[in-house]
Amino acid sequence: MRRVTVRVALIGCGTVGTEVARLLLTNADELTARVGDEVRLVGIAERSTEAERDPVIPRELLTTDWQGLVARSDVVIELIGGVEPARTMILGAMAAGASVVTANKELLGKDGPTLYAAAEAAGVDLYYEAAVGGAIPLIRPVRESLAGDRITRVLGIVNGTTNYVLDQMATTGEDLALAVKQAQAHGYAEADPTADVEGFDAAAKAAILASLAFHTRVSTADVHREGITAVTAEDVAWAAETGHVLKLLAVAERLPGDAGVVARVHPALVPLAHPLAGVRGAFNAVFVEAEAAGPLMFYGQGAGGVPTASAVLGDVMTIARHRVQGGRGPAESRYADLPVLPMAQAVTRYQVRLRVADRPGVLAQVAGAFAAHDVSIETVRQAVAPDGSTGEAADLLVVTHRAKESALAATVGALEGLDAVSAVLSVLRVEGA
Numbered sequence: 001m002r003r004v005t006v007r008v009a010l011i012g013c014g015t016v017g018t019e020v021a022r023l024l025l026t027n028a029d030e031l032t033a034r035v036g037d038e039v040r041l042v043g044i045a046e047r048s049t050e051a052e053r054d055p056v057i058p059r060e061l062l063t064t065d066w067q068g069l070v071a072r073s074d075v076v077i078e079l080i081g082g083v084e085p086a087r088t089m090i091l092g093a094m095a096a097g098a099s100v101v102t103a104n105k106e107l108l109g110k111d112g113p114t115l116y117a118a119a120e121a122a123g124v125d126l127y128y129e130a131a132v133g134g135a136i137p138l139i140r141p142v143r144e145s146l147a148g149d150r151i152t153r154v155l156g157i158v159n160g161t162t163n164y165v166l167d168q169m170a171t172t173g174e175d176l177a178l179a180v181k182q183a184q185a186h187g188y189a190e191a192d193p194t195a196d197v198e199g200f201d202a203a204a205k206a207a208i209l210a211s212l213a214f215h216t217r218v219s220t221a222d223v224h225r226e227g228i229t230a231v232t233a234e235d236v237a238w239a240a241e242t243g244h245v246l247k248l249l250a251v252a253e254r255l256p257g258d259a260g261v262v263a264r265v266h267p268a269l270v271p272l273a274h275p276l277a278g279v280r281g282a283f284n285a286v287f288v289e290a291e292a293a294g295p296l297m298f299y300g301q302g303a304g305g306v307p308t309a310s311a312v313l314g315d316v317m318t319i320a321r322h323r324v325q326g327g328r329g330p331a332e333s334r335y336a337d338l339p340v341l342p343m344a345q346a347v348t349r350y351q352v353r354l355r356v357a358d359r360p361g362v363l364a365q366v367a368g369a370f371a372a373h374d375v376s377i378e379t380v381r382q383a384v385a386p387d388g389s390t391g392e393a394a395d396l397l398v399v400t401h402r403a404k405e406s407a408l409a410a411t412v413g414a415l416e417g418l419d420a421v422s423a424v425l426s427v428l429r430v431e432g433a
């Protein structure tokens, strides 16, 4: 009889866990053949063994005793999400000698170093490809394939739910609340979708990517975060009117001269000609720019049980091969230890929409406010609302060259102080131009 070499335990059998179990069970022979020894799902820990499950899940695999399960496993897959009890379970698994696969970006973004340290101390693997970009191979290229290069920037769409919601708002005119409900029904959203729409999920992913890309510890709290709840139908319409589409972007940059790292998540205007503009539904796409490799684009399904399960299984297979053939995955690398700088240091372009008095000299006053704060104007034009409405006042649309966030904030303050400006209607960052 074949010796069981790699015993796999699953904790959490929801949207992703069910699909992971399905792949492990239905493809067991093939996975075994690829590893060279048996890969077997030995148990699934859940809160209750009585809850309704997909028929693919054999009841005899279910247990509520995660500690007992972990004690008889070589690889533990954590798919419950959240900080606790997931952290305790992962640390318990490692202390018992098991390697861990997790998709838990919330925990990694808040407390990744504790997990890395525990993996190191126990001499086990920690893999988390599914934590960023769902099915897209992204962590491994950043952590391993680009280990000999110098990454300067990571820019992309890393949250499937918000991309789906903004896409629905732009293409069907649906409102945000309804689109979020649909994203939940598709299995894209987090257990609490606030994590998606308020940008927490994308911020955690930005922190994970920035830490790996810049060999520096960046936690979720270091990431400037704005979600999509303040995005209005008018913003979406204005984006289209000006040849853009609104996307929730994650941007992490190494500043020139290694002055530091800035990581941010916010809605941004993307020009229609840019590849990110064509990323629809729950798909994700991430540009990684490295000094030698140049720009690389990673694209694919960023959320959903089945695609995410593919990434989880890839990690299980890597660990299984390590168990059979020897070897270990990379440890945390934070030798660069660059300062993590606040949003005020970020540099980008802006589109500012202003309502001004329709009288001579106003344009000069507005231009003066930008110039006084060293923000260079690229274009300025009188805007006509997408619904064609006009009034006694005029709306101006100002697009700037690249400027520091602090300079733009000071400019907006100055504009608000001008009596010719009755309102700053919107300020949106422009990326990818």
Ligand SMILES: NC(=O)C1=CN([C@@H]2O[C@H](COP(=O)(O)OP(=O)(O)OC[C@H]3O[C@@H](n4cnc5c(N)ncnc54)[C@H](OP(=O)(O)O)[C@@H]3O)[C@@H](O)[C@H]2O)C=CC1
Pocket: 011, 012, 013, 014, 015, 016, 017, 045, 046, 047, 048, 078, 079, 080, 081, 082, 085, 103, 104, 105, 106, 130, 131, 134, 187, 188, 189, 190, 191, 302, 303, 304, 305, 308
């Ligand atoms: N859904 C997606 O598209 C993606 C999800 N992820 C990540 O994957 C992880 C799982 O997500 P997802 O499958 O969507 O989440 P779900 O909420 O669908 O599933 C979580 C499962 O874990 C169970 N669970 C919760 N607490 C415990 C516990 N203490 N002990 C045992 N089981 C528990 C839940 O049981 P109960 O039903 O009783 O609450 C549920 O079955 C999360 O970290 C998420 O961020 C990553 C990429 C994509």
Ligand SMILES: N[C@@H](CC=O)C(=O)O
Pocket: 131, 133, 134, 158, 159, 160, 161, 162, 188, 189, 190, 196, 201, 302, 303, 304
């Ligand atoms: N809720 C997340 C799931 C994948 O990480 C998303 O919508 O991207």
